[in-house]
Amino acid sequence: MKAVDRQEQHTEEQGRCPVVHFDSRSHRQVMGFIDELDVLREQHPYFWDPEAQGYWVLTRYDDIREAYQTPELFSSDSFVPTDPDPTYFMIPTQVGPPQHVKFRRLLNPQFSPSVVAKMEDDARRFANESIDQFIDNGHCDLVREFGGTFPTKVFLAWSGLPTEDSPQFVEWVLAVFNELSSSRATAVQAAIEGIRSYFRRVIDDRRHDPGGASIDIFTHLVQAKIDGALLSDDDLLSICEVLVLAGLDTVKQELGYAFRHFATHPSDRQRLVDEPEIIPAAVEEMLRMFSVAPPARKLTRDVDFHGCPMNRVTWCGCRSTRRIATPASFPIPNR
Numbered sequence: 369m370k371a372v373d374r375q376e377q378h379t380e381e382q383g384r385c386p387v388v389h390f391d392s393r394s395h396r397q398v399m400g401f402i403d404e405l406d407v408l409r410e411q412h413p414y415f416w417d418p419e420a421q422g423y424w425v426l427t428r429y430d431d432i433r434e435a436y437q438t439p440e441l442f443s444s445d446s447f448v449p450t451d452p453d454p455t456y457f458m459i460p461t462q463v464g465p466p467q468h469v470k471f472r473r474l475l476n477p478q479f480s481p482s483v484v485a486k487m488e489d490d491a492r493r494f495a496n497e498s499i500d501q502f503i504d505n506g507h508c509d510l511v512r513e514f515g516g517t518f519p520t521k522v523f524l525a526w527s528g529l530p531t532e533d534s535p536q537f538v539e540w541v542l543a544v545f546n547e548l549s550s551s552r553a554t555a556v557q558a559a560i561e562g563i564r565s566y567f568r569r570v571i572d573d574r575r576h577d578p579g580g581a582s583i584d585i586f587t588h589l590v591q592a593k594i595d596g597a598l599l600s601d602d603d604l605l606s607i608c609e610v611l612v613l614a615g616l617d618t619v620k621q622e623l624g625y626a627f628r629h630f631a632t633h634p635s636d637r638q639r640l641v642d643e644p645e646i647i648p649a650a651v652e653e654m655l656r657m658f659s660v661a662p663p664a665r666k667l668t669r670d671v672d673f674h675g676c677p678m679n680r681v682t683w684c685g686c687r688s689t690r691r692i693a694t695p696a697s698f699p700i701p702n703r
């Protein structure tokens with residue numbers, strides 16, 4: 369069903385906000401979510417989605433930017449719109465200011481351009497190894513056969529872990545994200561427990577033998593201090609969990625959209641071949657066009673947000689739509 373039909377069927381209002389039964393957990397065709405949200409963005413700057421306990425959706429660039437930049441009002445206590453009171457606490461994702469920046473200072477050096485540049489040869493090698501697995505077939509299921517293994521090996525090499533462990537990580541991440549949508553809490557829990565016990569061993573190892581392995585991100589983390597104190601095991605495990613869950617499925621999804629785009633727009637693909645210097649800009653554009661992880665925020669108080677009366681009590685989160693854009697920000701947002 370198109371977003372426009374959905375809206376015609378639901379003309380009630382939440383406060384002064386239109387209500388749209390978008391229902392992010394229902395299945396769509398590829399690009400279905402994105403196309404519907406493109407329509408909704410043009411129709412409404414905000415709407416109320418009654419999914420789960422209900423939440424507001426911001427659709428336009430300036431408002432979303434303002435929300436993300438006002439953490440005292442739009443907090444990170446919850447970042448999943450259907451889960452307003454999470455039982456988990458993810459670091460640094462759910463940490464508010466001023467502590468947030470202290471955790472980020474520990475992590476940021478690992479994401480610096482120079483560290484990432486050093487990964488280039490390995491990344492090429494991992495890509496080639498993955499392609500070698502299916503090249504003789506002449507075709508592949510890109511998300512399954514490339515999107516799982518390739519980013520996992522890059523992640524493991526970047527963080528200092530053995531790339532031989534990649535099949536286990538692929539399995540854990542698949543279990544968490546596949547089962548989250550089907551609400552099979554036991555399978556998710558088992559995978560999370562697997563990830564945590566793996567990292568319990570890594571943390572233990574780096575504490576007892578800091579120079580044993582090459583100095584990696586975990587060596588830095590176990591020695592790091594915030595406000596003069598070493599990080600607790602819970603904090604360290606939470607950071608490791610975030611790195612795995614934030615870093616692997618996102619890249620897989622993004623690769624799926626990007627490769628689909630190039631398969632269906634051969635002239636864009638040819639342009640990258642002819643002008644490789646535009647690849648960095650093309651990556652940014654893919655991330656904007658197919659943004660796979662629009663996080664929610666939790667209101668800390670009632671507010672009238674540019675005409676949308678948001679109520680802390682009835683509420684959960686504010687979620688951004690994909691391809692967020694106003695004509696002023698991106699003249700042709702859908703291309």
Ligand code: HEM
Pocket residue numbers: 444447460461462472475523610611614615616618619622655659660661662663664
């Ligand atoms: C295409 C791939 C990726 C996308 C689309 C993506 C998207 C995002 C988004 C939207 C957030 C903000 C969440 C929020 O504020 O609630 C985030 C946070 C984060 N991501 Fe990624 N991510 C990607 C890849 C990665 C990778 C490869 C890693 C690390 C290996 C990573 C590590 C993190 C971490 C640590 C955070 C928390 C940052 C903080 O709270 O300050 N991400 N990511």
